[in-house]
Amino acid sequence: MKAYISGLAYALPEHVEENEKNRLTKKTGILRRHIAAEGELASDLAVQAAEKLFSKGLDRSKIDFLLFCTESPDYILPPTACLLQHRLGLSRNCGAFDYNLGCSGFAYGLGIAKGFIESGQAKNVLLITAETYSKHIHPQDHSTAPLFGDGASAVWIESVDEEDPGIRALHYGTDGSGAENLIVPVGGMRNPYGVAKEETTDQYNNIRDNYHLQMVGSAISEFSLEVVPQTLQYVLADAELAKAEVDYYVFHQANNFMLKYLQQKCDLLDVPYWNDVEEYGNTVSSSIPIALADMLKANPDKHLQNVVIMGFGVGLSWAGGVIDLTKVKYL
């Protein structure tokens, strides 16, 4: 038995914020972003995305494992996945857990799902990614806020009687030495809520503090340009694919300029390469599944047997692999 993606859906908050028409917007290509309302949580978006998938025909009672990727949980404990099992009306015989990853999270989720399915521990895995980074970002940090949008995706991975794998050549990487380049310092056990606020204002009047997301953009782009081309080499070699044999490249949709530099650095200028951040911004772990769903809708007649995905970001953490989307029935 092999694990295949059978369905994809995504949900975005109703509220849309327009980015200012300025230098940053021109560079990032992000025109607007969906932003969760006060009290609208990642778990709420998760429910919407999953219900959308169910409404397309997926039978929720079949799900025997729920994976939930978020860095915006409802509580420190219990795991939000357990709350979702109840809210979504999933079977009590369904395993469920959260895992905390950002932009690499979707590729990891596929790896976990494949592991559970191909070792016979599960037949139908529901992988949900959901994030509300807007709640982590200081409202007056105008260098970071325009980059990130909120959203969620729900992906159904099922056990299929096939010889060839539907998820393969996964390669993972981690470099915790770069952890401080993308961090929310306060709120865990290291710096619990209540510690003194440390606020900085830069020359452009952007305010950041230790209670909100702190990102060193130059370090993150440098890291991405280093690990993505290298991991792509491993993935292609492992999958025994030449660059031109790949049907589509769908990398983490960070922003237009990062995607363009990666395309250049990876030598992917003449192949199908998805770059669409205009309406969403960087939705963290949901950016790849959202892009996959849009790409599938835009290419209904294309045979998408070898699609390369690549996620990279907070951790620092990265992961990539090859997926077969020819068995997607619910979109």
Add this chain to the structure above:
Amino acid sequence: MEQKFIEELTETIDTEDKLAMDTVLADLEDWDSLSFVSFISMANASYGKKVAADQVREAVTVADLYQLVKG
């Protein structure tokens, strides 16, 4: 080579100012944190050079940036 670099830099930092090798970066309104990040990415993607943020910070003129990527 220098001309190509200047064209690429103009595009990278998205400026309407006319750049020359002796242009002082601090005089450019568009030499901001965004340009900074973009330059490091451009050096890496176009020239295969890993340029450290400190090296870019120390650069005074366009020629100093060119030194970081050439050869």
